Amino acid sequence: MPEHFLGIDLGSSYTKLAVLDGSGAAVHAAVLPTRSRRRDDFERELAAIRERFAIRRVCATGYGRRSVASDLQKTELVCAAAGLALAHPGRKCILDIGGEDIKVIEADADGGVVDFCMNDKCAAGTGAFLVEIANRAELDLGEMSALSRQSASERVMNSFCTVFAMSEILGWKLGGVSAEEMARGIYLAVVDRVRRLPIRRELPLFLCGGVIAYHPALADLLRDNIHADVQIAERPQYAAAFGAAALARGAGGGLER
């Protein structure tokens, strides 16, 4: 059986698994909720992958990178940069909005990290924030993106903190603000969180991470408000998992690190 390489991205909300073949082509990707106590689903998926592919090396990433067996562990920033280099060559900035944090990575053409910045210990603007606020606003997470596109309102949720934002949304609901306007206002709050991060305007900005996979309207708002050249990365939720697989494969350019 030809050899394959597995990347496991154990994020705070979801675990992503990605497989590359010996030539570096993507052959498999899967996502499942990260559950520390019930690992059956994860173990089953892992067994299925090992049955289908001869896995030569495994690289783990994400906050849980030390909790699974692997040949090497790299941070999700290093892996996101490596993952994006597979489909999007060239120097770039990467905005990775995950379940618990927001990261900006400046990457060189080989997929190496040149500089990076992470949000402080605060969930505002992250996936956890969106889940909480959408729930309080009684918005369906799956519909939020489409809803927001039906509004042109400039109403922004001002609160800096998830707890304050929940009371602000209550005020909006009681004040009769439409669901469309609420959805857009919540995204604009995320845009404001991103606005304070150091993003180099002369480089293209690629978006990845779970949040952008499910909220593509956010990309349009970022393009209108922050950076003219915003692109959604190929398979955004799997960027770090494929990057990990690429590092496990250890071939080419900057990826051997």
Next chain:
Amino acid sequence: MSRLRAQDRLKAALQGYYAGLTAPVAWCSSVGPAEILYALGFHVYFPENHGALLGASRTATPNILRAQREGYGEEVCSYLTADIGAYLAGETPLTGAYGLASVPKPDLIVYCTNQCHEVAEWFGFYAREFQCPCVGVHPPRYVDEVSESAIAHVVRQFEDVIAAGERVTGARLDRKRLAEVVDLSRRGAELWKQTLETARSTPAPLTFWDSTILMAPIVTMRGTQACVDFYRETLEELRQLAGAGTAAVPDEEVRLYWEGMPIWGRLRKLSDWFAECRAAVVASTYCNSWVFDCLEADRPLASMAEACTRIFINRSEDAKLRILRELLADYRIDGVVYHDARTCGNNTNCRFGLPRRLQEATGIPFLTLHGDLNDLRFFSEGQTRTRLETFAERLRPRGGPPAHREEGFPSPNQIRAR
């Protein structure tokens, strides 16, 4: 963390120091006029050292909450809140470590606001609690260079400290004895500086994590012969290790600078995590803050005034940049780690753009870690490790450790081109 013979001697030295804390006792802030107090015949106790002990023994958090219940804010200095909380609970790590039933009762309290305003509130609490005389020294703050008028201003306030001390002891200050104590302080500080400078060697024989432990005598015993003796032997040991090429971090690949307060409750973990990244923290502002190389026995009060006004924490942002720039070159630093300590704005130097200005001036990248000196609720293990590992990866160019910048710093254009 290194296994040094000095650590065993440290225990004995501190046993002696704590056993000697008998009346009359003066409490003093860490960079206050301890020399005057020793010369007056006081035994000197340092509440900040106690705050650090509470942190290092991981007993700070419940005590912080206790102080907060008494009306101290969540983002107030966690040395202050941990120390006052422990006092209110009648607890001290000195009992387990050195057999003291409680912290020694003060006969005089002296502080210097060269480091922050918080010491005034902290020491003021104990002045009320013990009904004890309390004198504050207030040098000009955030100075760029230290002026003669600033020195004169501080010397006048030292005279007030002397007068207050003489009222407690009933005896006049022996000025000859003061000159001797200042000379002992100078010698201790000089040896401490040379000890830190052994980390200029590549590989470094000691790291910041070792130094935060080895610094106890220069903080608590400055101005005593025991302090001089401790660092004379420590220096000899470290010079031997440096000469033999002994590395504190096996396979040292990157050399880092730590800017800001230690995270006392996580020293061991941080030491391990940095070592896993083959990153040696070879220099720090914190440990260098007790290098008082301007002390002079023949102008004791003026040179003490200069030393306490000139410390890093009391300087302008421009002066801090100049000092850091020199240290980064001296220790051939590859990257700077800033600790943004939630409850210590005064000793957090990454909130006014300094990291970017220093990076532009030197080309040396930086990382900010969020945490706190004592309140571990502000510290995230996962975020810290992710930042640190990514930073180390970034500093390590393909094919081996970074080239050290011995040829001088690159020009801003070269930096932009990177």
